[in-house]
Structures are given as C-alpha cells and as structure tokens.
Amino acid sequence: MSASESQIKATIKYAKEKLKRVPLDLKKAEYEKYKSFSESRGMSMRGFIIAAMEEKMQRDSE
Structure with a gap:
C-alpha cells in the first residue's frame, strides 16, 4: 500500500x-x-557511524 498525500506531508x-x-x-x-x-x-551504516561517534565522545570525556 502506498502512502497517502497527507502521510507524505506529515x-x-x-x-x-x-x-x-x-x-x-x-x-x-x-x-x-x-x-x-x-x-x-x-x-547498518547509520548505526555503525552513530556507535563510533558515541564511543569516541565517551573515550574523550574520560
């Protein structure tokens, strides 16, 4: 099922x-x-990038 116009706008x-x-x-x-x-x-690549940034921020704040 495709999205309605209102769903797309939202x-x-x-x-x-x-x-x-x-x-x-x-x-x-x-x-x-x-x-x-x-x-x-x-x-996912997105998850990997976010995890890497979080890890770096935690290491640098210690």
Whole structure:
C-alpha cells in the first residue's frame, strides 16, 4: 500500500522539524570497507557511524 498525500506531508514536516541530515562523502573503497564491517556486526551504516561517534565522545570525556 502506498502512502497517502497527507502521510507524505506529515513525514516531510516531521523530518524538517526533528531531523538534521549529515552529508558524508567517502571514497568507494572506504565505503565498501565500512559497509562490510558494519554488516558483519549486524549493524547498518547509520548505526555503525552513530556507535563510533558515541564511543569516541565517551573515550574523550574520560
């Protein structure tokens, strides 16, 4: 089932109010390396990046 026009508008409104995009350009070889690693750990690339940032922030604040 496809989304109704009102659902699409609500999703766009939510994204504009609550989310911030963070562009990240990687060389294709780097992307494949990170993607393979994250998948081998059962994580998405987004999850991997967030976990890495959280870990770095925790280490640096100790």
